[in-house]
Amino acid sequence: MxxxxxxxxxxxxxxxxxxxxxxxxxxxxxxxxxxxxxxxxxxxxxxxxxxxxxxxxxxxxxxxxxxxxxxxxxxxxxxxxxxxxxxxxxxxxxxxxxxxxxxxxxxxxxxxxxxxxxxxxxxxxxxxxxxxxxxxxxxxxxxxxxxxxxxxxxxxxxxSEHEGSFLVGVIAGLTTKTNKVGFLGGVEGFLIKKFENGFKAGVKAVNPDAEIIVQYAESFNDAARGQQISGTIYAQGADIIYHAAGGTGNGLFTEAKERKRAGEDVWAIGVDKDQHAEGLPENVTLTSMIKxxxxxxxxxxxxxxxxxxxxxxxxxxGLEQEGVGIAPTTENVSAEALQKVEEYKGKILSGEIKVPMNDEEYAAFINQ
Missing domain, CATH: 3.40.50.2300 (Response regulator)
Known part of the structure; x- marks a missing residue:
């Protein structure tokens, strides 16, 4: 065959x-x-x-x-x-x-x-x-x-979505200039909470002082709602937003491109696939968590x-099976961030870091 x-x-x-x-x-x-x-x-x-x-x-x-x-x-x-x-x-x-x-x-x-x-x-x-x-x-x-x-x-x-989300969180935490980043979720529940908490943990691991703004759309198929929420998060000072919202997340790229055309220095982080193309021609996709x-x-x-x-x-x-990770398109990611991704990937695989999946595990992670 x-x-x-x-x-x-x-x-x-x-x-x-x-x-x-x-x-x-x-x-x-x-x-x-x-x-x-x-x-x-x-x-x-x-x-x-x-x-x-x-x-x-x-x-x-x-x-x-x-x-x-x-x-x-x-x-x-x-x-x-x-x-x-x-x-x-x-x-x-x-x-x-x-x-x-x-x-x-x-x-x-x-x-x-x-x-x-x-x-x-x-x-x-x-x-x-x-x-x-x-x-x-x-x-x-x-x-x-x-x-x-x-x-x-x-x-x-x-x-193991939380593991891949941790890695893009590392990138976001090292890239933000405003020290504020956002998370756009689809329907709140056990699954999307894995994305959220893994991302937040990655941000905090490299940038403990960063503020993370979280909002859910309660839909996986409402791009207009996704754009509205993204606009609200950017307006609060975030310069990077990670989405785990399916079709709703398409609105994030629309909002980021509009703001980039207006001269704002903002980024979007994609999910599931390498969503670099969704950020073109304005080139607003920082990276993506591939699943x-x-x-x-x-x-x-x-x-x-x-x-x-x-x-x-x-x-x-999971990360061990290369089922999750960061996208192969890395042109917008700094060498320092890529090096840190590899460093933290090794810590996760060795068991030195246990990435949180829910709110309770996240609270324990940042308080350890």
Whole structure:
């Protein structure tokens, strides 16, 4: 078979034990019609083909959110290009579409169905319990039954977002000129709190006197709201804002570019993908915290195709597996900051630093 094109070969860490995970409810945007199932093609012919089929359901951010969902879809398209598998997606206009879309893809007989995003946790649980023959995988969530047991037909994909966020926090803390930075969150909950607290810890590790302004949009799909909040944070004196807000975060780049054109020296930090291009032509993207959703979707698909579906398990992608980190585009990051990133990366990997995931751990981190 054709070799994988991904530049990083990650190991999969299977965590054991029971994990109780919180699932927040997002704000519901105006309904949009669900897109028809779509298949994508690779840019090269495959050496072999397979009758394996894998599809995904997007969250409300949509497949072209320039972030989380788009990265997942790129992973499936690469999987199609490498193995000749049938791939596709259903787009969710609002949260009410999640369960019908998942059910549809399962009933169609697809070999693996991905739910992209923690907001689908309850829907995945319902579908998995109703359709025992389904093979489901959810990104950013651990799904259990009412007794807290893993479901054998659900693979749970998680990331150490707090570790990657710590590293971009280091960059922000060393780059700010106003000594104020901001965090724009999507829907407040356990997952996005990992981004927030990891980022704040990274800032404080290198700049204890920095002020961090935090605000949530309570939506992953409201760019206008994202721009409004970003404007408020910049107006309070922050010169760098990190977002973990999906499509809502697109508004951050709009606001940063407008301010840059007006002569302000401001920066945006992207998330999930290298969002350098989102800051052009004004060049406002300082860096991005990359989260290899594309690679996770690809590798879990490959394992399943090869008869090793990780149902009832947690498949974790962290700093050690190169599942999170800083973006390869570093033209706007100082040599000093890049050196510090490597220094702190080593401390995290060695266990010298435990990056906080929640408010309590963050409080303990800065008071140690």
């Amino acid at each position: 054709k070799k994988k094109k991904f530049p990083i070969l990650m190991s999969l860490v299977l965590a054991t034990g029971t994990l109780l995970s919180a699932c927040g409810q997002g704000a519901t945007p105006d309904p949009a019609p669900a897109a028809p199932e779509t298949t994508g093609g690779g840019d090269a012919a495959t050496e072999e083909t397979t009758d394996f089929s894998v599809k995904m359901v997007t969250d409300v951010g949509g497949v072209d959110d320039k972030s989380f969902n788009e990265s997942a879809w790129e992973g499936l398209q690469q999987f199609e290009a490498d193995f000749g598998a049938e791939v596709g997606y259903l787009q969710s206009g609002d949260a009410a579409d999640y369960q019908p879309n998942l059910n549809r893809l399962v009933r169609e007989g697809n070999d693996l169905v991905f739910a992209i995003g923690f907001l689908m946790g309850d829907d995945v649980k319902a579908v998995a319990e109703q359709q025992a023959d389904a093979r489901l995988a959810i990104v950013d969530m651990v799904v259990t039954d009412d007794a807290g047991n893993f479901l054998d037909n659900v693979a749970n994909i998680t990331f 290899r959703v594309d690679q996770a979707v690809y590798l879990v698909s490959e394992r399943t195709m090869n008869g090793d579906f990780p149902g009832g398990q947690i498949v974790e992608f």
